[in-house]
Amino acid sequence: MSGRGREAKLDAATIAIADGVLVFTYASGVYVDEDIARSVIAAATELAGPLAPLPTLVRLEQVKGTSKAARDFFATSPENGALSSRVAMVIGSPIARIVANFFVGLNKTAHPTKLFTDESRAWRWLRDEAADAEP
Numbered sequence: 036m037s038g039r040g041r042e043a044k045l046d047a048a049t050i051a052i053a054d055g056v057l058v059f060t061y062a063s064g065v066y067v068d069e070d071i072a073r074s075v076i077a078a079a080t081e082l083a084g085p086l087a088p089l090p091t092l093v094r095l096e097q098v099k100g101t102s103k104a105a106r107d108f109f110a111t112s113p114e115n116g117a118l119s120s121r122v123a124m125v126i127g128s129p130i131a132r133i134v135a136n137f138f139v140g141l142n143k144t145a146h147p148t149k150l151f152t153d154e155s156r157a158w159r160w161l162r163d164e165a166a167d168a169e170p
Contacts, residue, residue, distance in 0.1 A: 047074070059075065093124045121146050
C-alpha cells in the first residue's frame with residue numbers, strides 16, 4: 036500500500052477520504068475475491084483511523100465481479116461494520132444493478148446500503164444522512 040495524506044493505493048483499488056466520506060474506487064476489470072476484500076478493508080481501516088465510522092462511497096462501475104466469500108465479508112465482517120456508517124454503491128450497468136440488488140437483498144449489512152447509477156445522487160444521499168446524524 037502506498038499512502039499519501041488521506042489516500043491509500045492498492046493494485047485492486049484506491050481508497051481516499053474526501054469531504055468526510057470514505058471513497059473506494061476499484062481498478063478497471065478487477066475481480067474482487069476474499070483476499071482483495073480483506074486487504075481493501077484493512078487499508079481503509081488504517082486510513083480512516085479514529086475517524087471511523089464514515090459515510091462510504093463505493094465506485095463499482097469497473098468491477099468485473101465479486102466472489103461470494105468477498106460479498107459475505109463485506110456484508111457481515113466486524114471490520115467492515117466498524118468502518119462505515121452508511122454505504123452508497125455506484126454501479127454502471129443494468130446487469131450490475133441486478134447483481135448489486137441481489138447482494139443487498141440477500142445480505143443483511145451492518146449499515147444502511149443503497150445503490151445508485153448517478154454518483155452525484157449518491158453523494159447527496161451520503162451528505163443528507165450525515166447531516167441528519169449531526170447533533
